[in-house]
Amino acid sequence: MANTKKKTDTKVGIMDTTFRDAHQSLLATRMRTEDLLPIAETMDDLGLWSIEVWGGATFDTCLRFLREDPWERLRQLKKVLKKTPLQMLLRGQNVVGYRHYADDVVERFVAKSVENGMNVFRIFDALNDFRNIKTSIKAVIKYGGKVEAAFCYTLGHIYNNAMFVDMAKKLEDMGADTICIKDMAGLLAPNDAFELVTALKKAVSTPIHLHTHDTSAMSVATTLKAVEAGVNIIDVALSSMSGGTSQPPFETMLHILRGTPYDPGIDLTLVGKANDYFKEARKKYLTFECGGFSGIDPKAIIYQVPGGMISNLATQLKEQNALDRMEEVMAEVPKVREDFGFPPLVTPSSQIVGTQATLNVLTGERYKVVTSEVKNYLKGLYGKPPAPVNEDVRKKILGDEPVVEERPGDLIEPELEKAREMAGDKARSEEDVISCALFPKIFMEFAELRDKGFPPEAPKIPAAASVPSDGGPHLAPSEFMVNVHGESYHIKVGGKGHKSEGKRPYFLYVENQLVEVLVEPLMEVVPSEEGKISPSVGGRSRRPKAAEPGDVKAPMPGTVIKVKVKVGDTVKAGDTVLIIEAMKMENEVHTPVAGEVTEIHVKEGDSVNPDEALVIVR
Ligand code: MN
Numbered sequence: 001m002a003n004t005k006k007k008t009d010t011k012v013g014i015m016d017t018t019f020r021d022a023h024q025s026l027l028a029t030r031m032r033t034e035d036l037l038p039i040a041e042t043m044d045d046l047g048l049w050s051i052e053v054w055g056g057a058t059f060d061t062c063l064r065f066l067r068e069d070p071w072e073r074l075r076q077l078k079k080v081l082k083k084t085p086l087q088m089l090l091r092g093q094n095v096v097g098y099r100h101y102a103d104d105v106v107e108r109f110v111a112k113s114v115e116n117g118m119n120v121f122r123i124f125d126a127l128n129d130f131r132n133i134k135t136s137i138k139a140v141i142k143y144g145g146k147v148e149a150a151f152c153y154t155l156g157h158i159y160n161n162a163m164f165v166d167m168a169k170k171l172e173d174m175g176a177d178t179i180c181i182k183d184m185a186g187l188l189a190p191n192d193a194f195e196l197v198t199a200l201k202k203a204v205s206t207p208i209h210l211h212t213h214d215t216s217a218m219s220v221a222t223t224l225k226a227v228e229a230g231v232n233i234i235d236v237a238l239s240s241m242s243g244g245t246s247q248p249p250f251e252t253m254l255h256i257l258r259g260t261p262y263d264p265g266i267d268l269t270l271v272g273k274a275n276d277y278f279k280e281a282r283k284k285y286l287t288f289e290c291g292g293f294s295g296i297d298p299k300a301i302i303y304q305v306p307g308g309m310i311s312n313l314a315t316q317l318k319e320q321n322a323l324d325r326m327e328e329v330m331a332e333v334p335k336v337r338e339d340f341g342f343p344p345l346v347t348p349s350s351q352i353v354g355t356q357a358t359l360n361v362l363t364g365e366r367y368k369v370v371t372s373e374v375k376n377y378l379k380g381l382y383g384k385p386p387a388p389v390n391e392d393v394r395k396k397i398l399g400d401e402p403v404v405e406e407r408p409g410d411l412i413e414p415e416l417e418k419a420r421e422m423a424g425d426k427a428r429s430e431e432d433v434i435s436c437a438l439f440p441k442i443f444m445e446f447a448e449l450r451d452k453g454f455p456p457e458a459p460k461i462p463a464a465a466s467v468p469s470d471g472g473p474h475l476a477p478s479e480f481m482v483n484v485h486g487e488s489y490h491i492k493v494g495g496k497g498h499k500s501e502g503k504r505p506y507f508l509y510v511e512n513q514l515v516e517v518l519v520e521p522l523m524e525v526v527p528s529e530e531g532k533i534s535p536s537v538g539g540r541s542r543r544p545k546a547a548e549p550g551d552v553k554a555p556m557p558g559t560v561i562k563v564k565v566k567v568g569d570t571v572k573a574g575d576t577v578l579i580i581e582a583m584k585m586e587n588e589v590h591t592p593v594a595g596e597v598t599e600i601h602v603k604e605g606d607s608v609n610p611d612e613a614l615v616i617v618r
Contacts, residue, residue: 010261013049013233015087015209017247018278019077020052022237025213025245027288028315029061033073035284039277040080046266046274048084049233050120053077054113055088056347059096063439063446065511071116071431078117085119085146091347092125092133093409097438098348098373100381102412103135105419105437110139112431122211124150124182126349129383130170131407137174148209149176152344153183153196155304158387159342161196165203178207178233183222184346185304186215186245190225197229207232212248215300215310219248220256227262238271240279244296245310251275287489287511288315303330304337309350316358320556321516325361332357339393340377341385352377355585363555370397372579372586380404381411426451495557497611498545507557507609543601543612550593551613558582560606565615569597577615580608591617 023031036053043051054074062070078086093100095109110121121140125132128151140147149171151164168179181188181196188196193210200208210226212219212235223234236242239249250271257263297310305313313330317323333345336357343349352373360366376382378394380403404411419437420427426447427433436443479492490511497505497516506517546553558580565577571591578589599616608614 010230012227012231012257012262012264013209014046014250014253014264014266015050015052015233015235016043016046016048016237016250017052017235018238018241018274019043020054020056020058020089021235022241022246023285024057025247026241027282027285028312029057030065030285030288031281032066033068033076035281036073037076037080039274039281040077042270042274042277044081044084046084046270047264048266050085050087051081052087052089052122052235053081054086054118055090055096055122057096059435060439060442063435064442067446067449069431069446069450070435071112071429074113074116074118086117087120087122087148088113088118090121090123090136092123092136094126094132094348095136095438098351099376100132100408100412101437102415103409104414104416105434106135106409107139107142108416108430109434109438110136110145111143112434114140114143114145116431118145120146120148120178122148122150122180122182122209124152124180124346125383126152126346127343127383127385128152128167130167130174132383132409134174134407135409137176141175146177147175148178148180149174150180150182150211152346153181153188154185154342154344155187155301156342156387161199164196165199168200168204168206168208172204172206176206178209179204180209180211181226181231182346183210183212184344185309186213186219186300187304188212188222189218190221193222193231194225194229197226197231201230209233209235211235213245214243214248214296215245215305216298217243217296220252223248223253224256227257238275238278240275240282299330303333304345305330305333305350305354309345309347309354312351313354313358316355320358320362322362328361329354329357332360336360339390341387341389343385348373348382349377351585352382359555359587367393367396369555369587369590372588378403381408383408423447495607495609497609505609505611543608543614544616545611546613548613548616550591550595550617552577552589552591552615552617553612554578554580554582554589554608554610554614555587556580556582557607557609558587560602560604560608560614561586563600563602563604563615565597565600567597567600571595571597571617577617578602589614591615593617 019036023029059070062068062073093106095101095106123133123136133149137147137149151167151171153164171179197208208231210223210231212222227234234253235247236250236253237247239251242249251268254266254268254271314323314326317326317329333353336353337343337345340353345353355371356374359369363369375397378389378398379401415437416433420433422440423433423436426444427436432447482489482491492509493506495507497507503518503520506519508515508517560578561581562579565571571577571594573592573594574590576588577591580587580589595617597615598618602608602614
């Protein structure tokens with residue numbers, strides 16, 4: 001009885017991440033609201049400190065892939081999760097996107113999030129440049145949310161505990177209700193966690209929340225040591241959704257803490273019930289189980305790649321049919337990171353570094369192709385990198401362009417009204433306007449589908465009998481659903497490549513992942529006029545096959561967002577002729593040779609395949 005009071009004081013708070021980070025790390029964020037809702041009431045009964053349900057990649061994936069309104073997900077979850085505070089991850093000035101947004105977008109996003117039921121905002125900046133989280137913190141305080149301010153934990157010769165303690169003090173001064181150690185890559189070793197938490201507890205009085213990943217299988221030990229050092233809140237995921245690139249297992253942590261002064265006092269049977277549910281629910285998402293890369297990977301400590309990033313890289317490489325080059329890309333990541341001034345690797349810096357590493361490997365030459373995001377990063381538009389960047393690399397990419405010293409947010413004009421105009425009558429609410437400001441293109445596509453009667457009724461595969469009897473062209477659908485063993489798969493024909501030896505490559509998107517299938521056609525429709533039939537297959541015209549050195553081609557399948565040359569232009573080798581969006585990034589396509597642009601076979605909006613000649617330079 002004597003230590004009852006002590007027990008209450010040291011009892012550790014639990015945040016469960018199953019509804020957000022766990023499936024973001026393990027299943028590319030693909031879990032649908034319909035699979036979260038049935039178990040939400042049980043989760044609400046657990047007595048969690050908070051439940052993480054939103055933010056990070058949720059927004060993007062909901063709109064882009066799941067064709068779900070993320071705001072609606074929040075409202076529906078809030079209706080069931082009545083007792084447990086809802087938590088989200090907010091990327092500071094990047095909100096839930098990959099670039100900096102204007103202050104008006106940040107503020108309205110926070111206001112609407114609180115209004116729709118969000119309680120705790122874990123706010124971070126990828127570069128630990130706290131100028132980038134000022135606006136979000138102020139907004140959360142203003143609208144009555146709780147501020148959980150985070151610093152990103154990472155390794156590298158420039159980092160040490162004194163630096164993190166200094167960050168924590170700054171966050172406390174900025175108004176944090178709790179401070180989060182955000183160990184997004186699972187790099188925090190158990191003894192280091194003990195020392196770090198001990199140092200933090202000495203320096204600040206704000207409660208400390210530990211977020212870690214099990215990528216290198218240290219998370220249980222790390223979490224226990226952090227608890228012993230006095231950490232106040234820990235992150236776990238239900239065991240069937242834990243481990244690997246996800247969080248430490250909930251049940252395991254409960255067993256370990258049982259009977260100690262830190263015991264959170266949560267009913268294991270109830271946790272077991274929720275866990276059984278997810279054991280089944282996870283099976284539905286088998287296609288997103290990222291080829292084994294979500295398992296234990298001690299190399300994460302060497303590469304310092306966060307869980308979500310490993311699964312993203314795997315998905316990107318799978319889309320490029322280059323999953324076998326994963327090791328090379330992982331080895332390239334630390335090199336790019338060093339060139340970029342040792343940023344912690346977390347969205348968006350992880351995407352910026354990761355995509356650049358992928359491009360460096362796939363193109364066979366460092367920084368031959370760079371994304372617009374890399375340019376902006378090197379210009380200082382994401383904030384100040386923790387250490388100086390490699391000047392040679394900066395010169396190669398930016399030339400003599402000056403670097404920005406101001407808070408990047410100060411350079412961005414208000415964006416909300418522009419988004420309102422763009423969304424027009426597609427926006428049904430203020431929330432829609434915010435979605436449009438965050439992801440303009442994706443939101444407009446989403447809203448269009450929604451207007452047509454959402455969820456979209458996919459065209460059915462025509463039965464054999466529907467082949468036109470008049471002998472006219474047989475137009476196959478380019479997008480449809482296929483049912484296999486009761487599971488539905490969304491199939492989209494991205495395009496067809498050039499036939500050789502009787503076989504033709506088809507680029508199919510199965511659940512938005514590109515699969516190249518070499519087909520020996522049994523029957524092919526021969527268009528009466530060249531190009532006339534192709535709009536039914538991916539909406540493009542037929543282009544010549546790239547064969548000559550001056551046939552500029554895309555390094556990967558994507559969508560043309562800008563054509564930067566016209567016929568007759570003189571170009572130098574290395575000049576940018578096109579910008580292509582692929583892998584969520586803008587990629588510049590350069591001409592490998594100098595000469596005159598003699599033909600252009602693309603226009604903005606076209607989808608392109610890697611074997612096509614897009615621009616001809618002679
Ligand atoms: Mn995480």
